[in-house]
Amino acid sequence: MIPLSKPYITQTEIDTVIDVLKSDRLSMGKYTELFEKEISKIAKTxxxxxxxxxxxxxxxxxxSLGIQQGDYMIVPSFTFVASANVALFEKATPIFVDIDPKTYNVDPNALEDLLKKIEQGRMHISGQRVRIDKVRFFMPVDVFGQPVDYDAVEPIVCKWNLKMIEDSCEALGSEYKGKPCGSFGEAGAFAFYPNKQITTGEGGIIVTDNEEIARMCKSMRNQGRGEDEAWLNHVRLGYNYRIDELSAALGYAQLTHLEDILYKRDNVAKRYSQMLSEYDWVEPPYIANYATKIGWFVYVIKLDEKINRDRIIDYMSSHGVQVRNYFSPVHLQPFYKQLFGYTEGMLPVTEKISKSTLAIPFYTTMTIQEQQTVVEILKEAVERVG
Ligand SMILES: Cc1ncc(COP(=O)(O)O)c(C=O)c1O
Structure with a gap:
């Protein structure tokens, strides 16, 4: 089976994690701090x-930005469910915005139209009119590692006084016009699940230039402890969102060869795009000219609309190639439909794109032969069941 993704673990990672195991410090130790310092250098925050x-x-x-019940957050539906769920955690409501058909990222025109519609009192969710003054947050997502067009969304964000949070969970190492993803907006987040550019097993990180956000996040990840981190002194509601030291050590070791990892992933992506260029039934990922660097997360192709994408998935999966539909829109997830009564037709571009996109195997160490096998099986699938 050629897997969809595979972490890239070298002897450096193994040695670094063993170093932690031999120490007495399994949480909040030196690697947690080192990892944070390195990420700040990458995100330039x-x-x-x-x-x-x-x-x-x-x-x-x-x-940390004070989201509360009654607030609204604009977010794309073409993303991982967590981007929207975090608003629901705080009893705020996500409002979904449509995407650009080429980049799959938030379409600035759709964002502007949506805000105008809300301003004119023409937007209702669960029977309630959405008030423009309650639309306080905007969470763009750098989907698959492709940066959002920040220059295009910035005037809209300013005009409507939105607080922008960058979901850069899929875009470690990406750059928009030379500026690192994660550094746009009030704060950004990266994620380190094993299918990501680098992994900590499970893990994520907040990056920001805002001292107050940093202070609040640091306290809330650690049970709401005060700045002195005194063990039984809790100054606000907090969580146990700490990462363990083994995971931080793994992440730190991964960062020591981040450039190599990104370079290798870029090569895999370029080879796929080259291999697929001879077929007119498939579109490789589109790279906008403002994307000066891409930290590739997954490699997602778009099949001709006449092709039955789901049959292609079944065929490839049963022929040793793991593939997945990426993404299934958030607004059409069963519990979103149940909560808000959403139905198909609400976000035409998102829905159309999500029916024909497909993530094919993609990982740092992928060989040309493995890629050729994937493309051969894909071609076979299109010919036989497409
Ligand atoms: C766009 C996006 N946002 C948020 C997340 C959530 O990250 P995690 O799975 O580490 O909680 C992911 C993870 O896959 C993601 O892709």
Whole structure:
């Protein structure tokens, strides 16, 4: 089976984790701090606060910005469910915005139209009119490692006074016009599940230049302890979102060869795009000219609309190639439909794109032969069952 993803673990990672095991410090030790320092260098932000998942990172950012019941947060539906769920955690409501059909990221025109519609009192969720003054947050997602067009969304964010949180969980190492993803907005988050560019097993991190956000996130990840971190002194509601030291050590070791990892992933992506260029029934990922660097997360292709994507998935899976539909829209997830009564037709571009996109195996150590096998099986699938 050629897997969809595979972590890249070298002897450096193994030695570094063993170093922790031989120490007495299994939580909040030197590697937690080292990892945070390295991430700050990559994101070019003043502060980094590592936590136990990307979801925890996004949740703490929103909490530190004072999200509360009755607030609304604009977010794309073409993303992982956690991007929207974090608003629900705080009894706020996500409002979904449609995407650009080429980049799969938030479409700035759709964002502007949506805000105008809300301003004119024409937007209702669960029978309630959405008030523009309650639309306080905007969470763009750098989908698959592709940066959002930040120059295009910035004037809209300013005009409507939105607090922007960058869900960069899939975009470690990506750059928009030379500026690192994660550094746009009030704060950003990266995630380190094993399918990501680098992994900590489970883990995520908040990056920000805002001292207050950093201070709040640091306290809330650690049971709401005060700045002195005194063990039984809790100054606010907090969580146990700490990362353990073994995971931080793994992440730190991974970062020692981040450039090599990104370079190798870029090569795999380029080889796929080259191999697929001879077929007119498939579109490789589109790379906008403002994406000056891409930290590739997954490699997602778009099949011709006439092809039955789901049959392709079944065929490839039963022929030794793991593939997945990426993404299934959040607004059409069963519990979103149940909560808000959403139905198909609400976000035409998101829905159309999500029916024909497909993530194919993609990992740092992928060989040309493995890629050729994937492309051959894909071609065979299209010919036989497409
Ligand atoms: C866009 C996006 N947001 C949030 C997350 C949540 O990260 P985690 O799974 O580490 O909680 C992910 C993870 O896959 C993601 O892809």
């Amino acid at each position: 003043k502060y980094s606060i590592v936590v136990n998942s990307g979801t925890s990172a996004l949740h703490l950012i929103l909490k």
